[in-house]
Amino acid sequence: MQERIDDAERLARFVFRRDHVRADSTVKPDAFIPHPHADCSVTRHTGISELGLWDRGEAVGAMRNLPLRGRADVTALAVRGAGLEPETAPREGNPQHANIVGWPAGKPNQKHQAQLLAKAARYAAWPVG
Amino acid sequence: MTTFAYKSTPAALSFSASREGREIDLHRRRATLRLRYSNVVGHAWLRSDLHNLANECADAGWDGYDAMPVDAGAIERALEVLDAVSAARNGVVMSVGAEADGQVTIEWHRSASWTLSVSVSGSGELHYSALLGSGKAYGTELFDASVGIPDTLRQLIGRVEAA
Numbered sequence: 001m002q003e004r005i006d007d008a009e010r011l012a013r014f015v016f017r018r019d020h021v022r023a024d025s026t027v028k029p030d031a032f033i034p035h036p037h038a039d040c041s042v043t044r045h046t047g048i049s050e051l052g053l054w055d056r057g058e059a060v061g062a063m064r065n066l067p068l069r070g071r072a073d074v075t076a077l078a079v080r081g082a083g084l085e086p087e088t089a090p091r092e093g094n095p096q097h098a099n100i101v102g103w104p105a106g107k108p109n110q111k112h113q114a115q116l117l118a119k120a121a122r123y124a125a126w127p128v129g
Numbered sequence: 130m131t132t133f134a135y136k137s138t139p140a141a142l143s144f145s146a147s148r149e150g151r152e153i154d155l156h157r158r159r160a161t162l163r164l165r166y167s168n169v170v171g172h173a174w175l176r177s178d179l180h181n182l183a184n185e186c187a188d189a190g191w192d193g194y195d196a197m198p199v200d201a202g203a204i205e206r207a208l209e210v211l212d213a214v215s216a217a218r219n220g221v222v223m224s225v226g227a228e229a230d231g232q233v234t235i236e237w238h239r240s241a242s243w244t245l246s247v248s249v250s251g252s253g254e255l256h257y258s259a260l261l262g263s264g265k266a267y268g269t270e271l272f273d274a275s276v277g278i279p280d281t282l283r284q285l286i287g288r289v290e291a292a
Contacts, residue, residue: 016193017186019178019226028226028236029246029258035230036195064190107230108267111246111258119241119260 078120202251
């Protein structure tokens with residue numbers, strides 16, 4: 001049986017585009033659109049240090065040769081509040097990997113869910129970049 | 130004390146050796162940002178941002194995950210949409226962006242609870258989602274440059290501006 005992610009746990013969506021964050025450091029829904037997959041990839045904060053979390057983000061960016069800009073943190077409670085569900089999905093190199101699943105069909109519906117996630121998210125800029 | 134304050138363009142770093150010079154530089158950067166986001170110059174910054182998106186998001190994976198390249202047709206349609214809308218009013222900030230499916234976004238943002246995001250496809254579909262205080266609205270409209278912005282979106286823009 002899959003482990004249930006606790007409501008209070010924070011999930012990080014790594015950000016590699018400046019235009020996914022507004023000038024006031026709030027997150028735009030563009031950062032959460034799940035295409036082309038049926039889910040949205042995130043990394044759990046639990047079981048990893050702040051530095052380790054940033055290392056995971058850098059590793060993701062390194063695969064695409066993209067500089068890490070920051071991360072959008074959202075709680076599992078907020079994900080469920082948006083009508084979605086966080087599911088554990090550990091990967092080689094990232095045991096804390098998870099997916100946000102349950103996205104509705106149709107672009108407008110997905111945008112709405114992404115807006116709810118973005119509204120609940122807190123942006124942390126990559127301190128080195 | 131001698132003050133060194135080099136002239137600088139908004140995009141360039143300026144170097145000022147004195148406290149007064151650094152304050153001038155900071156004031157200049159803030160004024161530039163206010164101008165940029167005031168839309169006074171008729172979406173010039175947004176058009177520039179769209180052209181930058183076309184270049185920076187031309188390859189798959191531009192978002193660090195599995196994004197599709199931004200659709201060139203979506204860029205063209207988004208430029209037409211900008212031609213059809215007025216500068217945002219009452220403190221609403223407009224911005225553009227790209228989504229993982231290759232579509233381009235135009236956003237009217239007042240606050241976390243009053244915001245409208247429109248995704249523009251290459252075929253002219255406008256997929257929108259708005260948070261309107263305690264309300265919401267989302268759907269799809271078709272854009273025809275010869276007709277202008279669909280009434281539904283014009284009204285939503287107005288609601289965000291009036292909030």
